[in-house]
Amino acid sequence: MRIGLAGVGRIGAFHASTLAGLDAVDDVIVADLDSALAERVATEQGLSAASDIDTLLASGIDALVIATATTAHAPLLRQALAAGIPTFCEKPVAASLDETIALTELAESSDTPVHIGFQRRFDLGYLRARDAVAAGDLGTIHAVRALTHDQEPPHAAYIPTSGGIFRDCSVHDFDIVRFVTGREVDSVYATGENKGAAFFAAAGDVDTGAAILTLDDGTLVTATSTRYSGGGHDVRMEVMGSAANLAVGLDDSLALRSAEEGVAFPAGPPHASFMQRFLAAYRAELTAFCDVAAGRIASPCTVRDALQAFRTAEACELSRAQRRLVSMREIPNASAAPAGSSSSSSPTPATKATA
Template sequence: MRIGLVGVGRIGAFHAATLKGLPAVDQVVVADADPGRAEVVAKELGLEYAADVPALLDSGVDGFVIAAATSAHAGLIEAGLAAGVPTFCEKPVALDLEETSRVVALVEGSTVPVHIGFQRRFDAGYQAAREAVATGELGFVHHVRANTNDAFPPHQSYIPQSGGFFRDCTVHDFDIIRYVTGREVVSVYAAGANRGEAFFGEYGDVDSAAALLTLDDSTFVAVSGTRYNGAGHDVRMELHGSLGSIAVGLDSHTALRSAEPGVAFPDGQPHMTFMDRFQPAYVAELTAFTEVVAGTREVPCTVRDALAAFRIAEACELSRHENRLVTLDEIA
């Protein structure tokens, strides 16, 4: 099959290379807001390139992958729908709740499949944890801990279009919490701080944050994250139940060291980027998209899933600003 991809920045070029290596993909065609950059990446990876998105969609692509800036996501999803091409879009759907809801309505009123990119759903550890919850292996789950700690902050230019820490970073935790537990969030209490570069505060953002979520079965979830984790890129989840506990992301690469005498674990090299940490998950995710394109698989992560995670992020942002408990019923 022939896959078109728009946006050849860091994650876009990474996706293009991944797509090129998939058995189901015969050709990848790339485009970018900067046509020169698309040409350079295409030549580096041995791909085709198009002058712009209309040219890309008119070139006979079977699937459309969106890895452009977040501010362009909604419009590009609409372009994919209009062209009748199965579409994959990196999270989030849009920068605000109103636009996200509008796109959800458009997608759900169409027959064109749209797959949203939350790659943790395709990570083997998270899938095993989901199975442990679903089978009752852990008994009833009473506490969950989830963290996303970046080894270093993004460039300043990324922050104004990111949507803020909860919408950009911990939204991955919010989605995977729903996926693993099978439950919905009913309330949040969140806080954030800016301990590093001043530019986070200049854009009304934070570089470290924490939230206490309560699920609809009274499970408590502690979520934390930072842009400054010098030990490495650290993404983990712990689930504690009446019959047992399980951890995701606890292996030789975990960016953590023990203070106990004589304990050498973890003893491997920590991951330094999310692409390193989740490389197998990204391959599995894009493989799933090719199956969606082929019509052999239902969309594994829908725009409505993205909306649900975004509403939790909105609730956390409101809680942070107003320093109070916020229920999800308050988020339209």
């Protein structure tokens, strides 16, 4: 299988290396608006390079991975759908809700599969949590705690185009809450504050956010995010039920220390980045995409799935700005999926954790 990769920045170069190591992949062809960067990455990793992205799309590739800047996601996905090329697209699908809705409806009217990059769906801890919820092992789920705490903030130039902490950071939590619980978000209340660098406030953003989500069965979810987790990169989930509780990310890499005497856990070291934390999940995710592109499985994370997470983030930003509870019925949604569509807008019970 020949895989085209558009965009070779930090995550793109990381994906290039991962793809090159997969048994199903015979060749990886990379392209970037910076052709010199594409050539350098190709040389360093023993890959092929196309002179530009249009040439890449016309080169007879079997599938495409989009890892460009966010502004290029939507037009590239449209081109790929028009050409019938199975596509993996990093989140977000588009920079705006309107464009994400339009792409959801376009993708669902096409026979070409699209897989959106929410790698936590392929992390064994989250998969096991989903299995436990689906099997009823935890009893009635009454509360979930989800968090994404980055060890240090991104470069100041990234923030004005990031979409804000809920769309850029917490959106992963919003997706994985749907995935693990099998429920939809009904309403949100969100807030945020700045105690760090001035460039967050200058961009209208916050460096720390918190949201309370009420799911459609009454389950309460707290989701927190920050750009300043000095103890290490910290991504976790706790699922509390009437019969048992379960935690994801509770191992020796935990970026948290106990204040209790004589407690040595966790042994460390903590993770320093999301790529380190989810290394195995990224490999499993791209392995699954090869199966999607080959027609062996349906997309495990559709454009509609990405839309639902984006809608929740949109509701959080509205709530933060207006300091009020926001119903998800206030947030526009795509029209119903056509009959026979592979959309998974209504989460279903888990498959076994085999990723």
